[in-house]
Amino acid sequence: MKKNNSKIKMDKPDTIMKTFGRNNERFADLFNAVAFNGRQVINPDELTEMDTDVSGIIQFNDYNESLVRTRDIIKKFYNGIEFTILGLELQTNPHYAMPVRSLLYDGLGYLKECNEFRNMHRIENNFDSDTSFLSGMNKSDKIHPIITLIFYYGESPWNGPITLSDMMTDIPDELRPFFSDYKINLVQILDSEHYQFYNEDVKNVFDITQKIYSKNLQGLAEEYTNKSIDSEIINLVTTITGFSKLSDIFNESDNGGGTTMWKCVQEMEDEWVQKGERNSEIKVQKERQTAIITMIELGLTKEQILTKYSEEDYSKAEEALNNKKN
Numbered sequence: 001m002k003k004n005n006s007k008i009k010m011d012k013p014d015t016i017m018k019t020f021g022r023n024n025e026r027f028a029d030l031f032n033a034v035a036f037n038g039r040q041v042i043n044p045d046e047l048t049e050m051d052t053d054v055s056g057i058i059q060f061n062d063y064n065e066s067l068v069r070t071r072d073i074i075k076k077f078y079n080g081i082e083f084t085i086l087g088l089e090l091q092t093n094p095h096y097a098m099p100v101r102s103l104l105y106d107g108l109g110y111l112k113e114c115n116e117f118r119n120m121h122r123i124e125n126n127f128d129s130d131t132s133f134l135s136g137m138n139k140s141d142k143i144h145p146i147i148t149l150i151f152y153y154g155e156s157p158w159n160g161p162i163t164l165s166d167m168m169t170d171i172p173d174e175l176r177p178f179f180s181d182y183k184i185n186l187v188q189i190l191d192s193e194h195y196q197f198y199n200e201d202v203k204n205v206f207d208i209t210q211k212i213y214s215k216n217l218q219g220l221a222e223e224y225t226n227k228s229i230d231s232e233i234i235n236l237v238t239t240i241t242g243f244s245k246l247s248d249i250f251n252e253s254d255n256g257g258g259t260t261m262w263k264c265v266q267e268m269e270d271e272w273v274q275k276g277e278r279n280s281e282i283k284v285q286k287e288r289q290t291a292i293i294t295m296i297e298l299g300l301t302k303e304q305i306l307t308k309y310s311e312e313d314y315s316k317a318e319e320a321l322n323n324k325k326n
Contacts, residue, residue, distance in 0.1 A: 029199035038196025054108040087148040094160035113143040153189040292317035
């Protein structure tokens with residue numbers, strides 16, 4: 001297994017994920033796995049970085065609305081002489097307006113390209129008709145398709161809307177055919193087994209993260225004992241999962257070998273058991289506090305309450321009740 005004695009630097013999850021995803025090989029592998037079931041359609045050499053600023057001005061009759069938006073990662077995919085725009089949006093938590101947000105990003109991307117046509121035609125003074133002058137585009141002008149993936153790497157399954165219609169109130173059946181829906185392309189790191197990856201970095205990030213989230217440390221040890229993992233990948237997974245022991249598992253000594261990994265696995269399982277016990281105790285304490293507060297509000301005396309609960313429990317409940325009143 002690759003030895004890495006450097007100290008893990010904890011960055012913000014979105015920052016480190018952007019750095020990871022900007023790599024063309026990883027970006028292409030993610031899109032190929034999701035959009036083409038693993039077929040190698042997108043070649044990394046055919047990808048070019050684009051400006052992530054998609055801010056734009058929406059013009060109305062009596063005023064203009066400025067929208068400032070920046071995408072996470074966006075690239076051009078050259079398929080012949082033309083190209084498709086591929087966007088990647090990163091989500092740590094479910095976003096309950098994601099269809100609208102993604103629609104806005106795509107729309108601003110289209111608006112930006114339309115404005116580029118408008119500015120070009122104005123400079124070259126080559127509008128082909130009065131209608132073109134008003135719209136800012138000639139009839140022959142074509143804009144490029146935008147495809148966006150929402151990459152969600154949270155610990156719990158996505159529970160937000162997938163389509164624009166998921167966010168709507170009831171739509172009358174008579175009007176439903178006229179409603180233009182919009183669907184996000186959601187990728188969940190928890191669904192790692194559904195994707196066919198070829199890039200080892202992408203494969204390892206998905207698989208190791210999924211195993212940590214599912215607390216499958218036995219599987220982690222069995223799969224990765226004596227397997228070399230790049231320190232960047234360890235740093236990334238540690239950052240997004242908060243699993244600080246990961247670096248210990250992969251930084252085992254030359255003499256420890258697999259034994260060290262299995263020891264770390266056992267330590268983490270014990271720690272998770274203890275954490276579960278602590279969480280259970282906290283839940284019991286909250287229930288106890290709620291019961292005491294209810295007794296106080298019902299008019300029971302302190303002496304009556306202390307026949308069942310301790311002085312410490314009573315004091316904490318009384319303090320919580322006073323804070324509630326204030």
